Amino acid sequence: MIPAQFDYERPASLAEACQALAEDDEAKVLAGGQSLLPLLRLRLAYPTKLVDVGRLDELKGVHDRGDHVFIGAMATHDEVLRAPAVASGCPLVAMATAHVADPAIRHRGTFGGSLAHADPAGDLPAVVLALDGVLVARSAQGEREIPAADFFVDYLESSLAQGEILAGVRIPKPGEGWGFHYEKFHRTAQAWAIVGVAAAVRRSNGAITEARLGLTNMGATPLRAHATEAALRGVELGDAVRQACEQAADGTSPPSDLHAQPDYRRHLARVLTHRAVRTAAGSP
Amino acid sequence: MTVQEVGQPRKRKEDARLLTGRTQWTDNLTRPGLLHVMFLRSPMAHARIASVDVSAARGMPGVVAAFSGQDFAAEQGSLPCAWPVTEDIVIPDHPPMAVDEVRYVGEAVACVVATDRYRAADALDAIEVDYEPLPAVVDMNEALASDSAKVHEAGNKAFSVTITSGDIEAAFRDAPVVIDRTYVQQRLIPSAMEPRAVMADTDGESFTVWSSTQIPHVLRVMLAVVTGIPEHRIRVIAPDVGGGFGSKLQVTAEEVLCLLLARKLGKPVKWGESRSEGNLTVHHGRDQIQHVRLAADSDGRVRGLQVGLLADMGAYLMLVTPGIPMLGAQMFNAIYKMDAYEFGCTGVFTTKMPTDAYRGAGRPEATFAIERVMDELAAELGMDPIEVRRRNWIRHEEFPYTTISGLTYDSGNYEAATEKALALFGYDKLRAEQADRRDRGDPVQLGIGVSTFTEMCGLAPSRMLGEANYGAGGWEHASVRMLPTGKVEVITGTSPHGQGHVTSWSQIVSDALGVPFDDITVLHGDTAIAHKGMDTYGSRSLVIGGVAVVKACDKVREKARRLAAHLMECSPDDLDFAAGAFTVRGTEQSRTIQELAYAAFTAHDLPEGVEARLDSDATFDPDNYSFPHGTHLCAVEVDTETGMVKIRSYVAVDDVGTVVNPLIVEGQVQGGIAQGIAQALFEEAVYDAEGNLLTTTMADYLLPSAADLPNFTLDRTETPATSNPLGVKGVGEAGTIASTPAVVNAIVDALRPYGIHDIRMPCTPERVWRALEGVRR
Incomplete structure (x- = not known):
């Protein structure tokens, strides 16, 4: 892989990551690299800076929160597939995730990255849209909740603003009788x-x-x-x-x-x- | 009694090293002070180069040099075409780096040499090229029209050839059945696991070139011819090579240019391609339009076959480009008897990447056409496709059999392979299920495809290559060295790139010399070690190279026999050789071959005229090709709502003659079938009307993985070849040749009740759906 030159930052907190992004319009968030690395490799993207959010604990994990499941943006596809909360609370997410790429990539690619990339050919955006998920974004200004219906704006374009990072997604649990x-x-x-x-x-x-x-x-x-x-x-x-x-x-x-x-x-x-x-x- | 090694399913000696990464891929090699090369490639399919300005690139950080085609013009020569198939063939000049004109997207126009690849890539962006666009020539039929733009000044026709045997007119005159079809062999990208890489270095006098190549020996000769560097000052090394499928049977622009850069700079340089660069610039395969006419009697007996090919050469003739369709010239008649045969082929220039050898090379194309058309004949007559084949194939008692196209098939048993395949497949039961699904109007229809193929392998008898105007012979060379401690070093002129020669050759030598399998090593792929060879392609390695090893072992044994006779004071004729030892007949007195190797080494007591070594060399040149054959059966389910094709079962019974290592044979057949299925269902290199390649990544150029393929049921029959002492026929290409028509025949068989008689490859769901939409309306 021979990408063009870029700066690399690995902030220690979500707040720092938001700051790093806000400073530079051409900066990109690096999550699992599932989509970004191929773009860099083909020199189709020339970001000035990559902000690696891979070690931010605030973005990790899958949580059962009563009436909804909260999937951290940095939960890998593999973690999502294995999470009991997903299996019981939003099985459709698991069904679609099983179809994402291959096992090796599912260990690197992330749930949040797949949504923030806003590729209409990705499997997960349609699922979150169908389930009326709520995407939670963080920035220096605080937290913003974006209903899935408002999140996907255009091809590879989400409603995340520069300086905003997807923190996770709330998937409402279904009631009785759903398949x-x-x-x-x-x-x-x-x-x-x-x-x-x-x-x-x-x-x-x-x-x-x-x-x-x-x-x-x-x-x-x-x-x-x-x-x-x-x-x-x-x-x-x-x-x-x-x-x-x-x-x-x-x-x-x-x-x-x-x-x-x-x-x-x-x-x-x-x-x-x-x-x-x-x-x-x-x-x- | 030792166990015979030939026939044992030995695990490969190569694999532990390869699987644990202790490898020598060219791109992983380095030299002190190594510089990195990257090429700027034309974004235009056809253009005059007005100017190339590399000056800005030269000033970039880390850049050591940057050159345009003009800088190489005086020394780069022309990339070779070794197979001028006709007297009047047009072989255009093919500069490794374009100087005045580019003729395909991806052709190199400049290069940067830098201290690392990142800087080289950055500097490519700083090179300015001024192109004056010329019209692209993409379609073969349009290329041959009188008003077409020209790829080369001499026109768009490279050559034209017609071969006739028997009275073709009589065969078609009043024939009760004539099948007339046109098939498209789509363009394919070989896609070896290891992309190409080249490294070159010099000590100021001599040059070493490391390349991920199938043909280090041919490459050495050709580099000398192209660059004028004397052959004895060039050493070529093919380290571990991760697959080729014919794509590395080439003398590439990058190999020549890296060698010239090492000479220009006096420093080591290395180039390694990305996958996308490879999709653009590794020679492509197939790309033919096949017009096939078959005349038959109403009982299904074939009277004659007429084949007219347009073969896309691409922009230039590379090493064996024009020879590829000609390798099929004598194979369209396949295993069938007929009264007359006509083969015509026109090679056409287009502004696309040149085509050349790709697994099977000419023979898959031929096999596809005849096996498809035999199914069409069966359908026309309402006959079972197996039955129509039975009525036409050469019966086992008729071998050796000289076919209508003039080849003599030495051996085969099509009946036996077919019977075995039908039983394994459960043919009758599947036919019953098919009828049931048709009756019920099941949205998922079942189709059964047959392919009873043969191929000519073991390229090739030198005499025949000479008759075909090929620029070299087809012999192979081997050396066997008996080391003082009784271990054996085998040196082969074949150049394995995944075939497992180290293992198979060890098995052969173990039997020939009675030396344990583990005491044998095999060296290859370095012209300074394996000093003679014709390399690996065309399922030739075992059939020719393996036999050369046997012949060398024979000589070792005869030398050892003389020494043994001397040491045991008897006549050589009184010695029996078994299990690695010579025994004086009727006595207990014996000498092992290891003892004799040591005796030769010490040379304390050698007979008159015997040298201090048992080492021997041999070359082998066969009298004839070999002709593996087999019966492949495929069942597909076609979802008529979506057009999706799913392979439900696949049975292959192959006859590759004597089997040295069943595991390796099975691996070759498995991979070959997968690659043939890939042509039937998945792969296609697509150029747009402007000559841009649209399939530059694996997102667009679909390769199937294990997840996309069923388990294959494999079995064999063994009818030994009579043209070589091992009885082997070669297996590298069989699966690929057989499977493509089996799959397409199955798809068409499923759709025939709808009035559909062909689906163009690859048979994508969209193509199947559109065919169905066409007849539903």
Whole structure:
């Protein structure tokens, strides 16, 4: 790896890290390096300074906090996968995390880094969006809570301000009757999702009472499939679910790349949403 | 009685060292005062170079030197093409560093030499190049149009060749069935585990070049020819080499330029590529458009085959670029008997990275076309694809058999391999499941693909290479040294880069000399140690190099026999050799080969005319190619809603002749199948209309990993080759050659009820879905 020259700081506290970032508009936060290191290696990014937050205990760990699970920004994917609080409190996060990259990378890459990077092809942004997570940012000014719906602004762009660092994410625990599934469509195990669907579905007496659906790689940001969510409300399992899922690509603007054209991605979004909803509803 | 080593599943001697990182990869080597080279590469597919200004780079910190093509113009020569396949072939000048014009994205236009790589990379940004754009030439058919822009002044056609055997017109005249298909062999990037690296140093008089190459011996000769440095002043070392797949069967611009930089600066220099740089500038593979016509009788008997190829050469002819499609010229007819055959090929220049050898080299392309078209014939006739093959293949009792294209297959048993494969696969049961899924309209359809392949291996008989106008011979050399303590040093002219020659050669020598496996070491890859060799490619190492080792051992044994006879005062004819010792027939009196090695070393009592050594050299040059074959069967599940293809089971029964080490053979077959599947499903080097490579990273150029592949069921039949004393046929390429058509045949088999008869490779989910959308409308 032959990146361009940069300064490197490893602050001892979150406050210092915020300070270091605020001082320099071209500074970048280095978490696990899952996305930043490839950009540096390809000389696609020329940050003046890397602020390494890897040793800040304030950002680590996964915590059960009663009505929500708090996942520290520096929790690695592997830690998230193994955390009992995640398994019981937000299993959809674990399901999607199991699909992130490969085991070696899951030991370095972090939950917070994946969200702050705001890549719509990443698996976790759509999940946090579907679960109505709340992202907690810290800066010299203090703490700011950002609902996931407001966090992802554009392609690789979050609403974090320069000098703000993602500290962690609150994932509200579901009530009774919820089922989950993450459906990832990709050509090789380590590849990004061509399309992914994060589904949280609540059932009562054989009917769907509520559905929350996050779409991966269907636009410049992760998206909710709002039309399908609305159409699923009160629907019994069966053909009606399929019909509701026909609207899964409404309002999306999927990218075009070597792996898929937009029309194919829209088609996949419909098929995969149907599969994800059926599986989440316990009716594979 | 000692156990015969040949045939034992010995774990590889190489692996403990390789797996624990005690390796000698070129890029890990260093020299005192080492400088680092980086190349500035053209971002344009085709342009005139108006000017290159390296002056700013020269002033950057840590920069020792910076050069443009102009600075090398007087000394860099032209990269060689050793295989002018026709008399009138156009071989354009190929300067290692572009001087006046660039013809593909990635061509080197300047370089920086600095004290470290970071500074070299920074300085590249300071070089200014003024390009005057010229039109890119990307598509082969467009390149051949009369109004096309020209890649080279002489035009876009490199060569054209037609070979005919039998009366092709008669074969097609009134033929009840004619299958006419066009297949695209997409461009592939070889992707060896170890990227390329070169280091060069000089003592002011002689030069040493370390390179991650498959061909240290050929490279030495070619470096001398290209640069004018006398051959005896060049030593080439191929240290540990982490895979090649043909991509390191090359004389590269970087090798020449590093050597010239060492000469210019009088200092050691090293270059190592990044993966993205490699995707751009390691020679690519395949890239053919194949027009195939097959004429048959209504009972499925093949009458004739007509093949017309367009082969993309890329921008220049490299070491064996034009020879690659020609390696398939005699293989399209494969294992089938027919009355007539015609092969035509036109090599086309485009403004893309040159193509050259890639695992199988010409033979996978040929095998794909014939195996696909045999399935099409079966479908046309409503016949089982196995049955249509049975009706056409050479029966085991017909060997040796001279094919319509003129090769003589020495041995084989296609019936036996196929029977075994069908049983392991559960062919009939899978066909029943397929019928059931079709009846039910299951959204997941099952497809079964067949590939009964053969290949010509063991490149190659020198006489035949001469007839094909290849610039060198195909022999191989070996030396066997008996050390005073009875240990054995084998020196091979082959140059392993993952094949495990140290292990296999040890097994061969152990049997030949009766010396324990662990007492044998194998040296290779350094022209100062292995002074003669033709290196490793084309599944040739065991078939030719391994036999050379046997021949050298034979000579050692005969020398030892004379010495033993002298010491035991008998006639050499009275000695029996077994388990590493000569025994005087009918007595207890014997001498071990180790004792004889010591006796030769001390030389206290040698017979007249016997030298103080048992060491021997031998070369081997075969009379014929070898012809491994096998039957591969693949079952795929095609999700008709998404287009996703999943391989459900894969059975391969290969016949590679005598097996020296079953573990190594299985490893070669496993890796080969994976690589062939990768062509069928995953890999494609994509250039846009402006000639930009879009697949420069592994995010875009998809390589499957173990997680993406099923477990393969492997078995063998053993029909020894008759063309060499070991009976071996070579196994380096078999899996790759066989598996690609097996997979695509399976996919098409699943989709045939929908009226789909082809999916272009790689068969991506999107391509499968679009094919289905096309027929659903």
